[in-house]
Amino acid sequence: MNLVRNHVLISIDAGTIMAGARAVEKTLVDEIASQGLTDEISVLETGSIGATGQGVVLVVYPEGIYYGNVTPQDIPELVEEHLLKGRPLKRLILSEIPKQHVIKKEKTGLLKEQPRIVLKNSGIINPENIDEYIAENGYEAIAKALTTMTPEEAIEEAKKSGLVGRGGAAFTTGMKWDFARQAAGDIKYIVCNADEGEPGTFKDRLILEGDPHKLIEGMLIAGYAVGASKGFVYIRGEYALSIERLEKAIGQARQYGLLGDNILESKFSFDITVMKGAGAYVCGEETALIESLEGKRGHPRNKPPYPVTEGLWAKPTVVNNVETLANVPEIILHGASWFRGYGTEKCPGTKVFTIIGNVTTPGLIEVEMGTTLRDIIYEYAGGIKNGKQFKGALVGGAAGAFLGPDMLDVKMDFVNLKEYSAVLGSGAILVMDEDVDMLDMLKSVLHFFRHESCGHCVPCRLGTAQLVKIIDRMSSSKGRKDDIDKLMNIARVMQATSFCPLGQSLYLPISSSLKYFGDEIRSRARQ
Amino acid sequence: MYRKQILKKFNPALDNILYILHDLQDNNPEHYLAKEDIRVCADYLGVPYSYVHSVASFYTMFSLKPRGRYIIRLCDSPPCHLMGSQSLLDYLKKELKVNVGETTRDKVFTLELTSCLGACGVAPAMMINEEMFGNLTPAAVDAILEKRRKEL
Numbered sequence: 001m002n003l004v005r006n007h008v009l010i011s012i013d014a015g016t017i018m019a020g021a022r023a024v025e026k027t028l029v030d031e032i033a034s035q036g037l038t039d040e041i042s043v044l045e046t047g048s049i050g051a052t053g054q055g056v057v058l059v060v061y062p063e064g065i066y067y068g069n070v071t072p073q074d075i076p077e078l079v080e081e082h083l084l085k086g087r088p089l090k091r092l093i094l095s096e097i098p099k100q101h102v103i104k105k106e107k108t109g110l111l112k113e114q115p116r117i118v119l120k121n122s123g124i125i126n127p128e129n130i131d132e133y134i135a136e137n138g139y140e141a142i143a144k145a146l147t148t149m150t151p152e153e154a155i156e157e158a159k160k161s162g163l164v165g166r167g168g169a170a171f172t173t174g175m176k177w178d179f180a181r182q183a184a185g186d187i188k189y190i191v192c193n194a195d196e197g198e199p200g201t202f203k204d205r206l207i208l209e210g211d212p213h214k215l216i217e218g219m220l221i222a223g224y225a226v227g228a229s230k231g232f233v234y235i236r237g238e239y240a241l242s243i244e245r246l247e248k249a250i251g252q253a254r255q256y257g258l259l260g261d262n263i264l265e266s267k268f269s270f271d272i273t274v275m276k277g278a279g280a281y282v283c284g285e286e287t288a289l290i291e292s293l294e295g296k297r298g299h300p301r302n303k304p305p306y307p308v309t310e311g312l313w314a315k316p317t318v319v320n321n322v323e324t325l326a327n328v329p330e331i332i333l334h335g336a337s338w339f340r341g342y343g344t345e346k347c348p349g350t351k352v353f354t355i356i357g358n359v360t361t362p363g364l365i366e367v368e369m370g371t372t373l374r375d376i377i378y379e380y381a382g383g384i385k386n387g388k389q390f391k392g393a394l395v396g397g398a399a400g401a402f403l404g405p406d407m408l409d410v411k412m413d414f415v416n417l418k419e420y421s422a423v424l425g426s427g428a429i430l431v432m433d434e435d436v437d438m439l440d441m442l443k444s445v446l447h448f449f450r451h452e453s454c455g456h457c458v459p460c461r462l463g464t465a466q467l468v469k470i471i472d473r474m475s476s477s478k479g480r481k482d483d484i485d486k487l488m489n490i491a492r493v494m495q496a497t498s499f500c501p502l503g504q505s506l507y508l509p510i511s512s513s514l515k516y517f518g519d520e521i522r523s524r525a526r527q
Numbered sequence: 528m529y530r531k532q533i534l535k536k537f538n539p540a541l542d543n544i545l546y547i548l549h550d551l552q553d554n555n556p557e558h559y560l561a562k563e564d565i566r567v568c569a570d571y572l573g574v575p576y577s578y579v580h581s582v583a584s585f586y587t588m589f590s591l592k593p594r595g596r597y598i599i600r601l602c603d604s605p606p607c608h609l610m611g612s613q614s615l616l617d618y619l620k621k622e623l624k625v626n627v628g629e630t631t632r633d634k635v636f637t638l639e640l641t642s643c644l645g646a647c648g649v650a651p652a653m654m655i656n657e658e659m660f661g662n663l664t665p666a667a668v669d670a671i672l673e674k675r676r677k678e679l
Contacts (some may be wrong), residue, residue, distance in 0.1 A: 014645075014646065018658075018661050052648025052649055053648050053661075196645060197643060198643070199606055200606045200647050236645075237549065237588050238588075238641070238645070240657050275545070275546075276549060278548070278549065278586035278587070279586050279642070292545070293542060295540075295542045295544035296541075297582055298585060298586070354647060354648070356648055362647070362648040398605055428647075430606050432609065441608070444603070444605045448603075448605060451642065
């Protein structure tokens with residue numbers, strides 16, 4: 001085996017492919033070969049490193065230098081300067097390396113370490129190679145669970161860790177598993193909700209693209225704990241690369257005997273099927289998702305019965321979000337008290353946020369629960385773009401809440417935000433600068449809901465249409481005196497009477513935008 | 528008959544319906560679910576025509592109208608809206624001389640809107656068929672359209 005002098009990691013995800021990563025990769029491999037360096041330099045594919053909008057990103061190890069916006073034309077110079085002569089090419093080095101890019105050992109005075117649980121391997125390993133996942137203690141947690149823990153003990157560990165669902169509803173994961181375990185019946189299912197549709201959210205896509213085996217392992221542990229032998233991953237139809245990578249990973253896990261019958265010579269058997277959605281936001285609601293899995297229109301079901309007792313094909317079913325399941329292997333491996341070392345007392349662990357909008361470096365970050373909004377924006381995303389002022393943020397996606405400048409120091413976790421009538425939701429943070437027209441933003445949110453209302457119940461179907469009608473006339477200066485009262489009234493009725501969270505959640509963006517930006521919206525509507 | 532080949536790939540179980548419809552639509556030369564597609568799917572699964580129609584009409588990714596060779600799906604969710612997707616929509620409408628949901632007269636482009644594509648870090652974003660594009664400007668859109676036109 002050759003001793004490799006440098007490893008060059010190229011980030012291959014939907015974003016970098018858009019920027020031309022495949023062409024850069026090919027040029028790089030060819031150039032290395034033509035310089036006769038093939039034996040010394042190894043080029044590896046990896047998932048997203050967390051930065052978006054930086055074009056094609058390369059990382060050169062052992063130096064740990066990040067290059068951004070690399071084009072095929074830059075490659076000859078890069079290979080000659082850095083890989084041949086050992087001089088980093090300054091003009092391509094990412095000038096602003098946000099903190100989340102600092103990976104484990106690369107500690108410098110300026111950049112703090114990042115707690116990475118969910119994204120531990122993203123941007124480091126090759127997601128298409130199971131051996132690299134195994135080398136990072138992959139599949140050790142399921143081995144530990146199968147050989148040293150009873151299913152009840154695994155559930156107990158999950159409960160003690162305080163892990164709550166990361167999809168938005170924040171229900172205690174261990175409790176959900178326990179309900180399903182105790183539900184009557186021999187056949188039970190684990191369903192992973194990867195129908196990520198909340199506007200501004202792309203964390204699940206990057207987990208699936210960057211470390212698909214982590215999700216498989218999380219589902220295995222959930223299956224063992226609950227007593228299920230079959231799992232489904234429901235992925236958005238638009239996420240082509242996620243589907244491809246996950247299917248590849250499932251194939252490899254089957255080859256290694258980590259999916260299938262008698263896993264690791266225990267009596268536990270489990271397999272996973274990938275299901276591709278077809279574009280319906282409401283299918284992110286767990287019972288609508290189950291309906292869709294069964295081959296129906298994605299209409300939500302009556303609750304109760306809850307899926308844990310009567311879910312997919314009326315069998316007990318656990319529906320967990322991708323990020324939730326990706327936390328599970330680390331909790332089993334290191335224990336609940338280790339996990340509780342992160343985050344807050346009431347809300348342990350980390351949260352993956354997608355921070356976007358008018359910020360300098362939009363992207364994906366994993367921070368401890370309870371990190372302030374100010375830190376997330378100014379420390380991790382480089383502050384407001386072009387030196388402008390912060391005006392507000394929409395936190396938790398379209399179904400989330402607007403926050404004003406006096407909320408910058410609020411601690412971002414599920415429990416704390418609730419006290420301010422806001423939600424963490426899926427972890428999307430859309431930042432708006434001083435120039436943004438808030439009436440226009442609210443209008444965009446309401447249009448989104450009108451499009452995504454599934455039509456099943458009257459309050460949501462008619463309510464979203466009326467809301468759009470009102471906001472449209474407000475923004476075209478034909479607003480009426482009582483329009484704002486009407487918005488609030490309709491939203492209140494929808495919150496009280498809609499069948500599922502889609503219609504109920506509209507109250508939040510409307511009431512919060514009026515709370516923080518009411519004067520502006522009123523005066524804009526009068527113009 | 529290519530439709531039979533597609534159906535054969537799947538078990539005739541109702542939970543395969545989305546996969547079957549995706550496959551039928553992808554292989555239809557006009558990129559939509561024709562009445563014939565819905566009928567063969569219904570017969571294969573042993574459910575009424577109306578049932579398959581109800582499912583197909585529910586999901587945004589399925590179209591019941593013929594579409595062009597390239598389906599442009601511009602994201603109009605709040606993050607892309609914030610970064611200027613509205614002006615891009617106006618631009619695309621003007622350039623292609625179509626409204627949302629319509630196909631150009633030469634049957635090359637269909638203009639659609641989509642919910643969040645999860646490409647918010649490079650907003651505004653759009654997809655053309657399976658390919659994603661981000662950081663869009665009118666000039667970038669021009670180049671992308673021009674490239675597609677040349678590929679014809």
